[in-house]
């Protein structure tokens with residue numbers, strides 16, 4: 481039998497996750513320049529608190545949404561640590577323009593979060609579909625630009641499907 485096609489809501493959700501992951505490059509550049517640590521626990525707590533608030537406004541489960549956003553944060557750090565290690569090994573970071581972390585990059589991450597929740601809400605009911613892992617693997621492979629961001633997207637979507645193995 482031909483497996484059921486992925487719901488239309490999956491790709492925009494993954495695209496948004498991948499866009500958030502791509503912003504990790506700018507975050508890492510800013511941290512390289514300023515020698516700020518990658519981990520910022522206070523900012524993470526704010527991002528998650530904001531996600532819980534948005535979940536309630538949208539009648540989504542706040543714990544579920546907090547987990548989803550925590551996975552995006554972990555994925556972002558995975559990419560940041562990977563890039564910083566590459567730049568350390570090379571002795572230099574790319575010579576590209578640096579948007580400011582607090583006034584430009586974080587506001588962009590905050591904007592993306594609303595979109596992430598809108599798209600998550602549309603996909604949520606398919607998380608337990610037995611085809612979910614197959615849909616996910618297929619959709620992911622159409623997006624990935626390099627190994628590190630690929631690992632990031634795997635981390636970001638690691639608990640998206642809820643299926644008995």
Ligand SMILES: C=C(O[C@@H]1C=C(C(=O)O)C=C[C@H]1O)C(=O)O
Pocket residue numbers: 504507518519520521523524527552553554556557586589
């Ligand atoms: C993206 C950042 O780096 C890390 C990841 C975060 C995130 O993904 O929201 C938040 C704080 C940091 O631990 C950041 O500092 O803004």
